[in-house]
Amino acid sequence: MTPGAVPTGSPPPVDTRFAAIDQRRLRSGYGVKWGSLAPDVIGAWVADMDFGVPPAVRESILRVTGREDFGYPFWPGADPVVEAFQDRMAARHGWQPEPGRTRVFTDLIQVLQVMVEHATAPGDGIAVHVPCYPPFLASIARSGRRIVPLPMLWSESGWGFSTDDLVDRLHRAGCRMLVLVNPHNPTGRVFTRDELTALAMAADALDLVVLADEIHADLVFAPHRHVPFASLGASTAARTITATSATKAFNIAGLRCAVAHVGPDHVQDRLARAPLDYFGTPSILSRVATVAAWRESDGWLDDLLRTLDHNRLLVQQWAAGLPWDLRHHAPQATYLSWLDLSATPIRDPEPAAHLERTVAVKLSEGAEFAQATPVDTGSFVRLNFATSPANLHEILARIAAL
Incomplete structure (x- = not known):
């Protein structure tokens, strides 16, 4: 194969309903992913x-819509929505x-902001794996709390993080909350039970509230399995x-639920x-769509x-065939690849x-995933x-042509 060429062999076949997309539809709508771009640019970012x-x-x-049912829910x-959530967690994730104890919100950014305000105080440390979804980092910083980064570490076998002296590190940083994004965005790691248990033990030792963002739980690839953090035991569930x-697994982010x-x-x-008005009210459309999805x-x-x-x-085969050392691990979950371009012509x-x-080609800028932290993800x-x-x-093919 020519170095950098896109491979034509072995990945499993795709379902016919996902075999093609209509770029004209995508560009003519109101979605930011395509609608905000120049006509020749391909959107692969948001x-x-x-x-x-x-x-x-x-x-x-x-x-x-046929009933014109757009009043107050x-x-x-x-x-x-609450019943569908509870049933799904039990049936699909054990x-x-x-x-x-379940409340309905508009999106996870709102959930994070509300919980930060109600579980911590200004100046408190909030631990989070970095790189991290940029709006989470921005939300924590804007709330007057301190981001305590838990760096994700590269190894030849995959992405991970260090649990050495974890309790001491979090204690010295004045942490009162851990934000756990699992499956992880952007590396695509599905944390193991052992890794989650180490975090649970640290949270117990320091009496931390844990906010577990599990929005990508339905997008895990075999043989990996999602372990809900609250399923680790009664004491963990209580915090x-x-x-x-x-929204992520069923492509309805704009409906806000x-x-x-x-x-x-x-x-x-x-x-x-x-x-009550502090929380807002997701619409009838967002709720019925969520229930139908789940x-x-x-x-x-x-x-x-x-x-x-x-x-x-x-993507994995393509990266392996490039003439440069593109550091990349195939994600264990999500539909996002985290690519290190430090050894490329860029x-x-x-x-x-x-x-x-x-x-x-429009991708997401890596530096945004470590904003307000000393972690360097600029490449x-x-x-x-x-x-x-x-x-x-x-x-x-366009990226390989650099």
């Missing part, structure tokens, strides 16, 4: 998929959330706020005393995962901007491979 939504989700939205019984949403299961009693009590769309998700598996292995301090200017870019294989081939 974490939306280029595919549509599951049929059950589309049909649920059309039913509501009302459910005659229990909130169906964890039974405690009844009466864990589990935040998740159907998320949930948070609140384990800590003191946080639950503070939230109960807050004004209850009726697993067949669609299984087909999607086969396509994403194909694409992540395609010498620009903003490599994603360089790629957009020179080869018309990295994040590539979103949730697209058709043909479009991914074009993206990779």
Whole structure:
């Protein structure tokens, strides 16, 4: 194979519904991923998929639209989003959330901001693995709390982090909260039970609140398995706020609906005393779409995962065939690849901007994933491979032509 060429062999086949995308549809809509770009630039940055939504989700939205049912939400019984969340956690991930502790929010950024305000005080340290989803870092910094980075470390076998002297490190940093993003964005690591147990023991020793962002839990590739942090035991569950949403796995981010299961009693009590309007109200559309995703769309998700598996292995093969030393590990979850361009021809301090200017591919800038921390991720870019294989081939071919 020619160095840097996109391989044509072995990744598993894709489902026909994900075999092609309609760029005209994507560019003509209101989504930022494509709509904000010049006509010749391919969007592979923000974490939306280029595919549509599951049929059950589309049909649920059309039913509501047909009834012109856009008033204030009302459910005659229990909130169906909460029930769908609880059932899904038990059936798919082996964890039974405690009844009466789940709240519905608009998105995980809102969940993080609310929980930071109700579980910590200005000046407190909040530990988080870095690199990290940029809005989380920005939100922590804006709230007047201190980011305590737990650096993700490269090795030939994969990404990981050090648990040596973890309790002492977090204690000296004045930590009062741990934000755990698992599966991890942007490296795609699925943390093992042993790694999670080490974090749980540190949280117990220091009496930390843990906010577990598990939004990518449904996007894990075999043989890896997602372990909900709250499932590690009763004491861990009692200090864990589990935040998740159907938005990433089912491509409905713009509909804005998320949930948070609140384990800590003191946080639950503070939230109960807050004004109701403080939390906002996700719409009827967002709720029915979420329920349809979690209850009726697993067949669609299984087909999607086969396509994403194909694409992540395609990126892995492409990276291995380049004439440069592109440091990359195939993600164990998510549809995001974390690429180190330090040994490539790019010498620009903003490599994603360089790629957009020179080869018309828009990726996410690595430095943003370590903002407000001393961790250096300036040579990295994040590539979103949730697209058709043909479009991914074009993206990779353009980058290889540097």
